[in-house]
Amino acid sequence: MNDPASTEPDGNTEYGHKPFKRSSGHFADRITADGRDGWPVEAGRYRLVVSRACPWASRALVSRRLLGLEDALSLAVTDPLQDDRSWRFTLDEDDRDPVLGIKYLSEAYDERESGYPGGVSVPAVVDIPSGKLVTNDYQRITLDFATEWTALHRPGAPDLYPEPLREEIDEVMEGVYRDVNNGVYRAGFAAGQPEYEAAYTDVFRRLDLVSQRLADRRYLVGDTITEADIRLFTTLVRFDAVYHGHFKCNRSKLTEDPVLWAYARDLYQTPGFGDTVDFHHIKQHYYRVHTGINPTGIVPVGPDLSGWLTAHHREQLGGRPFGDGTPPGPVRAGEEIPEEGRP
Ligand SMILES: N[C@@H](CCC(=O)N[C@@H](CS)C(=O)NCC(=O)O)C(=O)O
Numbered sequence: 001m002n003d004p005a006s007t008e009p010d011g012n013t014e015y016g017h018k019p020f021k022r023s024s025g026h027f028a029d030r031i032t033a034d035g036r037d038g039w040p041v042e043a044g045r046y047r048l049v050v051s052r053a054c055p056w057a058s059r060a061l062v063s064r065r066l067l068g069l070e071d072a073l074s075l076a077v078t079d080p081l082q083d084d085r086s087w088r089f090t091l092d093e094d095d096r097d098p099v100l101g102i103k104y105l106s107e108a109y110d111e112r113e114s115g116y117p118g119g120v121s122v123p124a125v126v127d128i129p130s131g132k133l134v135t136n137d138y139q140r141i142t143l144d145f146a147t148e149w150t151a152l153h154r155p156g157a158p159d160l161y162p163e164p165l166r167e168e169i170d171e172v173m174e175g176v177y178r179d180v181n182n183g184v185y186r187a188g189f190a191a192g193q194p195e196y197e198a199a200y201t202d203v204f205r206r207l208d209l210v211s212q213r214l215a216d217r218r219y220l221v222g223d224t225i226t227e228a229d230i231r232l233f234t235t236l237v238r239f240d241a242v243y244h245g246h247f248k249c250n251r252s253k254l255t256e257d258p259v260l261w262a263y264a265r266d267l268y269q270t271p272g273f274g275d276t277v278d279f280h281h282i283k284q285h286y287y288r289v290h291t292g293i294n295p296t297g298i299v300p301v302g303p304d305l306s307g308w309l310t311a312h313h314r315e316q317l318g319g320r321p322f323g324d325g326t327p328p329g330p331v332r333a334g335e336e337i338p339e340e341g342r343p
Helices: 003-007 055-069 105-114 138-147 162-179 184-187 193-213 227-243 258-268 278-290
Strands: 045-051 074-077 123-128 130-133
Touching: 045 055, 055 227, 074 258, 105 123, 105 130, 105 184, 138 227, 162 184, 162 193, 162 227, 184 193, 184 227, 227 258, 227 278
Parallel strands: 045 074
Antiparallel strands: 045 123, 123 130
């Protein structure tokens, strides 16, 4: 049920014995414009299931907002705390997702493949009519939102994966994935001192490189927000709240790197980013679910989050956040982040 335990039945007891390994998504069908895998892009047909705690799922939350897919693709948000049957819909009335009618995300996995032995992970996209899981391929889902779901994008949606920049975006994302997105997990769930130290080194070496890159440019690639920024953001926004302490990535805090801290605040304050982030869900999940590395389950009170709303001055670097497009409108009713999850 735990994040690092995708390949293990119960990661809580295993962290100290097995090297951390992230499994790739088992259900990798794609929802495409031409429906070649049997899943055509269609308004109202699919449901995106996320935990707001999860960085991989949070990519999809940001991308759905930026592209204006809210009307076409509805959203189910799980309880940040999994139980022994994994992700569950206990935030909803009768503990049941009102659209899928299920209590556990695992029920959609079972509809798709009975007896699937792997972990139940978010993000997941579920076919509403059949109740079947379509994909949990977190590396692909957002790229397909950007490139396959275009007919359903809002007017003014940005191009998050522009064709001429894809090679550069892919290259940046690869290093960020290995050393930062997944690097913090490798550090946090390291099976031993050498693995931990190697991961720690990777995390900060890459963050230093990215910080240099962002010193005189507003975004990672080109002069607009792309998928690469979304993927870096979802790790940065969790950094001080969970990765610095809980995952022992503590050379420095995000707030101590002036460039990355301003970059992260810039994105946080951009519509579609911060309005998807629930710090309460994030902290509850990491500190209470990963009992292998935090046996007491005590959730720290800090850090002080008020800085997220302070001026970042990154506009001075130029850049056009949405390119020729426009920012997304207000958050959909019912999808607002509760007070306790905001700075
Ligand atoms: N491990 C997932 C990637 C996404 C992921 O790790 N999600 C986490 C939450 S941040 C999760 O649902 N973990 C439970 C599990 O994999 O069993 C996969 O293999 O597709």
